[in-house]
Amino acid sequence: MQADEAPGAAFARDGRLTGERHGPALGHLRIRLDSGTSLGPGKANLLEAIGETGSIAAAGRRMKMSYKRAWSLVEDLNAAFREPLVASSRGGSAGGGAALTPTGERVLVAYRAMQASAEAAIAAEVAELRGLLAEPGFGDMSDEK
Amino acid sequence: MQADEAPGAAFARDGRLTGERHGPALGHLRIRLDSGTSLGPGKANLLEAIGETGSIAAAGRRMKMSYKRAWSLVEDLNAAFREPLVASSRGGSAGGGAALTPTGERVLVAYRAMQASAEAAIAAEVAELRGLLAEPGFGDMSDEK
DNA sequence: CTGCGATATGTTCGATGAGACATATCGCCA
DNA sequence: TGGCGATATGTCTCATCGAACATATCGCAG
Numbered sequence A, B: 001m002q003a004d005e006a007p008g009a010a011f012a013r014d015g016r017l018t019g020e021r022h023g024p025a026l027g028h029l030r031i032r033l034d035s036g037t038s039l040g041p042g043k044a045n046l047l048e049a050i051g052e053t054g055s056i057a058a059a060g061r062r063m064k065m066s067y068k069r070a071w072s073l074v075e076d077l078n079a080a081f082r083e084p085l086v087a088s089s090r091g092g093s094a095g096g097g098a099a100l101t102p103t104g105e106r107v108l109v110a111y112r113a114m115q116a117s118a119e120a121a122i123a124a125e126v127a128e129l130r131g132l133l134a135e136p137g138f139g140d141m142s143d144e145k
Numbered sequence C: 001c002t003g004c005g006a007t008a009t010g011t012t013c014g015a016t017g018a019g020a021c022a023t024a025t026c027g028c029c030a
Numbered sequence D: 001t002g003g004c005g006a007t008a009t010g011t012c013t014c015a016t017c018g019a020a021c022a023t024a025t026c027g028c029a030g
Helices: A041-053 A056-062 A067-080 A102-130 B041-053 B056-062 B067-080 B102-130
Strands: A028-032 A086-090 A096-100 B028-032 B086-090 B096-100
Touching: A028 A041, A028 A102, A028 B102, A041 A056, A041 A067, A041 A096, A041 A102, A056 A067, A067 A086, A096 A102, A102 B028, A102 B102, B028 B041, B028 B102, B041 B056, B041 B067, B041 B096, B041 B102, B056 B067, B067 B086, B096 B102
Parallel strands: none
Antiparallel strands: A028 B028, A086 A096, B086 B096
């Protein structure tokens, strides 16, 4: 348990659509899948962390969630799509591991693209709404566990 | 209690971002407010219904939720913004009523605009993801109560 | 001044979901 | 062959949420 903090996080790890880098965290994109489950920043970040760490457990630690929860999110995702997004293996020298399948990578890339374009698309209205809010303060960044 | 189904619903009453008119209901836009509460299709539709019916109770009936729930959603919204989005009055010949404030209308219009532009922005990826889903079927339209 | 209809608010109960533990299993490697 | 580390799963509890029920209040109309 030492390869947790992978170095090269290519793109932003958070699922916010703020229109700006900082700020009170406005706007989340969530895709509702037919199965009833949904794909939001939480699952997307988890997928990314799995791809980087090669382990569900390490990804769960990074996201500060229990292994159980991380695993059940992965189970949901795998069930929602025709092909699994995460391939896992038990045993072995490292004890086991997990990795993104090609489908998993496609889904993650697609989500990031949607996140980016949606962010750009709603930036103007986000700015307008921000001016109408009650708490002007900044207490937040509860990064969707 | 008969003015429920108002006639002139200017724009789409649902909060989906499908990219197409029909289909399995992909994509929801949700704005996370600082207060912890969020503004999604449910509250947006409720706001619209209040504006059309002039009553929290009637809007609640249309959305198939209890008055208590509708009222508490309104309370959340009013608390989240500096000025209330819904102004209500008790008593009177009609028993009372509620209406959108100018701020309320601004917020609703802004949400609809975000919804529309986000829908357009993510259409391509939505189509791609749809091809990867497990259930190709169409059982859904649980319009976010 | 009494009744009506809608707002405003509290309480209670069942379902749902997350968190905390507790194991079981697997495949390498010393 | 026994230990290690990670996956895979079950169970229990507790907080939270919503549905349902119960009132209380208000202002006008009759």
